[in-house]
Amino acid sequence: MADESTTVVTRAPILSPALRAKILELTPRYPNKRAVTLPALHLVLEHLRCVPLQAMAEIAEVLEITPAEVHDTMSFYGFFPQAPIGDVRVWICRSLSCMLRGGDELLDHARGHLGIEPGETTPDGAITLEFAECLGVCDFAPAAVADDGRVFGPLDERKVEEMMAELKRGRKDPAS
Numbered sequence: 001m002a003d004e005s006t007t008v009v010t011r012a013p014i015l016s017p018a019l020r021a022k023i024l025e026l027t028p029r030y031p032n033k034r035a036v037t038l039p040a041l042h043l044v045l046e047h048l049r050c051v052p053l054q055a056m057a058e059i060a061e062v063l064e065i066t067p068a069e070v071h072d073t074m075s076f077y078g079f080f081p082q083a084p085i086g087d088v089r090v091w092i093c094r095s096l097s098c099m100l101r102g103g104d105e106l107l108d109h110a111r112g113h114l115g116i117e118p119g120e121t122t123p124d125g126a127i128t129l130e131f132a133e134c135l136g137v138c139d140f141a142p143a144a145v146a147d148d149g150r151v152f153g154p155l156d157e158r159k160v161e162e163m164m165a166e167l168k169r170g171r172k173d174p175a176s
C-alpha cells in the first residue's frame with residue numbers, strides 16, 4: 001500500500017512564462033523586488049481576472065519573497081479577488097457626494113437590474129458589480145468607474161441601465 005505521507009502533488013503553474021517575464025521586467029523600476037508586489041498583483045489580475053492562492057505563491061517565487069508578504073499586500077488593498085471576476089468590473093460610488101445625490105439608491109437599482117449583489121458577477125460573466133468609497137470623480141456624482149477606465153456620471157436610473165448595456169458589450173478598446 002502506498003505511503004500517503006510521501007505523496008507529492010505538483011500543479012501546473014498558473015502564471016505563464018510570458019507573465020512571469022512581464023513581472024520581472026518591472027523590477028528595474030522599483031527599489032527592490034518586494035516593491036513590485038502591488039504592480040505584479042495588478043498584472044496577474046489583468047491577465048487572470050483574479051489572483052488565486054496559487055498565483056500568490058507564484059508571484060512570491062518570481063519576486064523571491066514569501067507568499068505571506070504577497071498575501072499581506074493583497075489583503076491590505078482588498079482589491080484582488082481570488083475567484084474570477086467578470087469581463088468588466090464596475091464600482092458604483094456610495095461616498096458622501098454620490099450618496100447625497102442618490103448613490104445608494106442607484107446601487108440598489110443596479111443590483112435589481114442585474115439580479116446580483118455587490119461582489120457578484122452576472123451569470124453570463126459580463127459584469128462584476130461592486131460598491132466603492134470615493135472614486136475621485138466627485139464632479140460626476142453620482143458616479144461609477146469601470147476597470148477599463150471608463151467613468152460614468154452623473155447617473156440616474158436610466159443611465160445606470162444604459163451603462164450596464166454598454167458594459168455588456170465588453171471592455172473598452174485599449175487603443176481608443
Ligand code: FES
Nearest residue numbers: 093098134135138
Ligand atoms: S464621493 Fe463619489 S466619486 Fe467622490
